[in-house]
Amino acid sequence: xxxxxxxxxxxxxxxxxxxxxxxxxxxxxxxxxxxxxxxxxxxxxxxxxxxxxxxxxxxxxxxxxxxxxxxxxxxxxxxxxxxxxxxxxxxxxxxxxxxxxxxxxxxxxxx
Amino acid sequence: xxxxxxxxxxxxxxxxxxxxxxxxxxxxxxxxxxxxxxxxxxxxxxxxxxxxxxxxxxxxxxxxxxxxxxxxxxxxxxxxxxxxxxxxxxxxxxxxxxxxxxxxxxxxxxxxx
Numbered sequence: 001x002x003x004x005x006x007x008x009x010x011x012x013x014x015x016x017x018x019x020x021x022x023x024x025x026x027x028x029x030x031x032x033x034x035x036x037x038x039x040x041x042x043x044x045x046x047x048x049x050x051x052x053x054x055x056x057x058x059x060x061x062x063x064x065x066x067x068x069x070x071x072x073x074x075x076x077x078x079x080x081x082x083x084x085x086x087x088x089x090x091x092x093x094x095x096x097x098x099x100x101x102x103x104x105x106x107x108x109x110x111x
Numbered sequence: 112x113x114x115x116x117x118x119x120x121x122x123x124x125x126x127x128x129x130x131x132x133x134x135x136x137x138x139x140x141x142x143x144x145x146x147x148x149x150x151x152x153x154x155x156x157x158x159x160x161x162x163x164x165x166x167x168x169x170x171x172x173x174x175x176x177x178x179x180x181x182x183x184x185x186x187x188x189x190x191x192x193x194x195x196x197x198x199x200x201x202x203x204x205x206x207x208x209x210x211x212x213x214x215x216x217x218x219x220x221x222x223x224x
Contacts, residue, residue, distance in 0.1 A: 001170075031211055033212070033213075035213075037154075042202055042215040042216065042217050042218050043154060043202070043213075043215050045213060048211045048212065088154060090154075092211065098156050098159060098169075099144075099156065099213060100156060101146075101153055101154040101156070103152075103153045104153060104154075
């Protein structure tokens with residue numbers, strides 16, 4: 001079945017440093033989504049990427065979808081303590097409805 | 112802002128007991144999902160539901176699991192005979208037609224003793 005992998009599993013950064021998490025799918029995706037889960041919370045949708053090579057920005061967050069539509073990345077510039085949480089990518093393949101989540105990258109920011 | 116609501120927030124049960132987790136999806140959403148997350152681990156897909164039937168299910172969703180939309184608002188997940196390894200946070204999610212975004216509820220934490 002479809003597998004979605006994320007690295008790194010954990011990342012500690014000093015406030016102000018940049019952060020990147022990488023996502024790879026075993027199969028070509030129709031689209032990829034990113035979610036953020038605060039400690040003790042539920043996943044909250046951040047963005048969806050659909051087109052090959054697409055890049056989208058939300059303030060300090062930059063999302064990229066690979067040319068082959070099998071990988072993606074999320075980059076945060078100048079992290080803040082409010083960025084703390086686990087960032088999940090989630091891929092949907094062409095076959096259906098199911099959104100498969102990656103293992104997540106837990107971001108910790110030291111003030 | 113409309114949201115997905117889930118009850119109970121926490122349920123403790125004995126192994127072998129039946130459990131029903133309830134969800135009220137956002138009212139104009141037609142696609143419904145159950146995911147689970149074992150503490151600190153990934154969010155795992157269980158089942159998707161559309162037009163009053165299951166559209167996809169994972170290997171986790173075996174004969175012990177069932178879903179139902181008993182009326183126009185509720186969407187339930189039943190575990191017939193709970194096992195220790197069913198202990199997890201169960202998230203319900205819904206989405207509108209034509210969009211990919213999933214709206215998650217706050218989750219129901221299930222503890223099986």
